[in-house]
Amino acid sequence: MNITVDEDKCCGAGQCVLITPEVFDQRDEDGIVVLLDAAPGEEHHDAVRESAQVCPAAAITVDEDA
Amino acid sequence: MSATPRVVVVGASAAGLATVEALRRKGHDGPVTVVGAEPYPPYDRPPLSKQVLAGSWPPERTRLRTAEVLEGLGAEWVLGDPATGLDPLSRTVATASGRAVGGDAVVVATGARPRTLPGQEPLTGVHVLRTLDEAAALRADLLDRGGNGRGRLVVVGEGVLGAEAAATACGLGVDTALVGPQRVPMEAQLGPLVGGLLAELHRGEGVRLRLGAAVSGLADDGGGRVRGVLLDTGEELPADTVLVAVGARPETDWLEGSGLEVSDGLVCDAHCRAAEGVYAVGDVSRWYHEGLGRSVRLENRTNAVEQAGAVAAAVLGDERPYVPVPYLWTDQFGAKIQIHGLPSASAEAEVVEGSPEDGRFVVRFRRGSRTEGVLGWNMPKQARQWRREVAEAFAAPSPVGGSPVAG
Numbered sequence A: 001m002n003i004t005v006d007e008d009k010c011c012g013a014g015q016c017v018l019i020t021p022e023v024f025d026q027r028d029e030d031g032i033v034v035l036l037d038a039a040p041g042e043e044h045h046d047a048v049r050e051s052a053q054v055c056p057a058a059a060i061t062v063d064e065d066a
Numbered sequence B: 001m002s003a004t005p006r007v008v009v010v011g012a013s014a015a016g017l018a019t020v021e022a023l024r025r026k027g028h029d030g031p032v033t034v035v036g037a038e039p040y041p042p043y044d045r046p047p048l049s050k051q052v053l054a055g056s057w058p059p060e061r062t063r064l065r066t067a068e069v070l071e072g073l074g075a076e077w078v079l080g081d082p083a084t085g086l087d088p089l090s091r092t093v094a095t096a097s098g099r100a101v102g103g104d105a106v107v108v109a110t111g112a113r114p115r116t117l118p119g120q121e122p123l124t125g126v127h128v129l130r131t132l133d134e135a136a137a138l139r140a141d142l143l144d145r146g147g148n149g150r151g152r153l154v155v156v157g158e159g160v161l162g163a164e165a166a167a168t169a170c171g172l173g174v175d176t177a178l179v180g181p182q183r184v185p186m187e188a189q190l191g192p193l194v195g196g197l198l199a200e201l202h203r204g205e206g207v208r209l210r211l212g213a214a215v216s217g218l219a220d221d222g223g224g225r226v227r228g229v230l231l232d233t234g235e236e237l238p239a240d241t242v243l244v245a246v247g248a249r250p251e252t253d254w255l256e257g258s259g260l261e262v263s264d265g266l267v268c269d270a271h272c273r274a275a276e277g278v279y280a281v282g283d284v285s286r287w288y289h290e291g292l293g294r295s296v297r298l299e300n301r302t303n304a305v306e307q308a309g310a311v312a313a314a315v316l317g318d319e320r321p322y323v324p325v326p327y328l329w330t331d332q333f334g335a336k337i338q339i340h341g342l343p344s345a346s347a348e349a350e351v352v353e354g355s356p357e358d359g360r361f362v363v364r365f366r367r368g369s370r371t372e373g374v375l376g377w378n379m380p381k382q383a384r385q386w387r388r389e390v391a392e393a394f395a396a397p398s399p400v401g402g403s404p405v406a407g
Ligand SMILES: Cc1cc2nc3c(=O)[nH]c(=O)nc-3n(C[C@H](O)[C@H](O)[C@H](O)COP(=O)(O)OP(=O)(O)OC[C@H]3O[C@@H](n4cnc5c(N)ncnc54)[C@H](O)[C@@H]3O)c2cc1C
Pocket: B010, B011, B012, B013, B014, B015, B016, B035, B036, B037, B038, B044, B045, B046, B047, B048, B049, B081, B082, B083, B084, B109, B110, B111, B112, B129, B130, B131, B161, B251, B254, B281, B282, B283, B284, B298, B299, B300, B301, B302, B304, B327, B328, B329, B330, B331
């Protein structure tokens, strides 16, 4: 799995951080998403998929094949 | 209900899409049909009053999922064919083109439509903002009128959409006025402290605030185009273009005759269920929030997805009360504002972190010892940290007996 985030779309909602704190964080100054781990382990995959789907700005893209 | 219920989703936008995704995520692999009124695959509305109106994004960028990702969901999409009726007993949806789509479960996700002013319909130059087409029409009108140096926009409605659209238009260099009955923008939702700061922000950036006066109508230039906005003071504000942003009405007209209870939204129980096998999600849904002890209807983007998760679970037989902490954001000029919870105008509002002078702060809204909301102004991460207090106030009462419920 390979994750990319579009900082330009991110609205700083922090939904991703609530769901997968191991993979996502937010910058202190403007709340924009910070990707901690672009290729997280298997155990986080479900949570990452959920983060991508609930992100209200559609800012997280998950490439399953990578 | 069968183990893999056939599901019909009505409404192909944020909430409808999120319902399909949540069903699949939870292992449902049965047939799903999505019926949508608009011809477009699901797209996102928040950018319409921000990046799309500003012109910094091409409209295609609002598409919520690529064609491949949509394809991968394995649902049938019936687009450009609005539902015209629902029989809750047979759970059959009738559409304008004459289709009858039946299922074991029907999920109503038809959102809301803008309210309008009396006399608005026949006039050109008067806009509402809900769809991609409407955003394109408004932007074209603003650019067109602006070109001859006399483009004046009046935004009617000082709620979140009106205030945000006014900020975006003003940022485009359009001469913009914001009118409405409240004294400061968003006062009814956020009270005088934050409303006052918004007023200052808008004024400082050049929006003309004409607040504290109700709008009584629109003036015609004699040729079928709008000429101005009439206030109940008798005044007429000149306008070449008008945006009417006076709130939205849940899209429930098509449910007339279904026997389902409609009262500012499709009325649902704590599990977002309107009747056996019929659910409602997103802007159209009025459900009983057990944490608040009353029914609510939310119009925000995050609720569309969170509630979809709850509805998908309920469709699959996993029923838990839906008790979210509401979340809304808005961008106005340089201010990125986040609101967790449901602040109200009469709550006690206090700056608890940062300071308005620095343009970065968090406001807590309290009623007695209960925190009903927090608002971050250019402090999203910090606001999310304060959210914890709000979460306590919105939690469902723990079940009698006291043992924790398995999560
Ligand atoms: C301009 C704008 C800016 C916004 N900005 C923000 C923001 O910054 N932050 C935020 O949190 N929220 C924002 N919102 C609110 C957010 O977009 C909505 O809460 C969200 O779109 C709700 O999703 P929904 O799917 O419930 O409803 P909708 O998005 O309204 O979708 C309903 C869909 O159902 C379709 N439909 C209606 N009737 C029928 C029928 N009879 N048959 C079939 N289909 C039908 C409609 O055509 C529509 O496509 C904004 C909304 C607008 C309009």
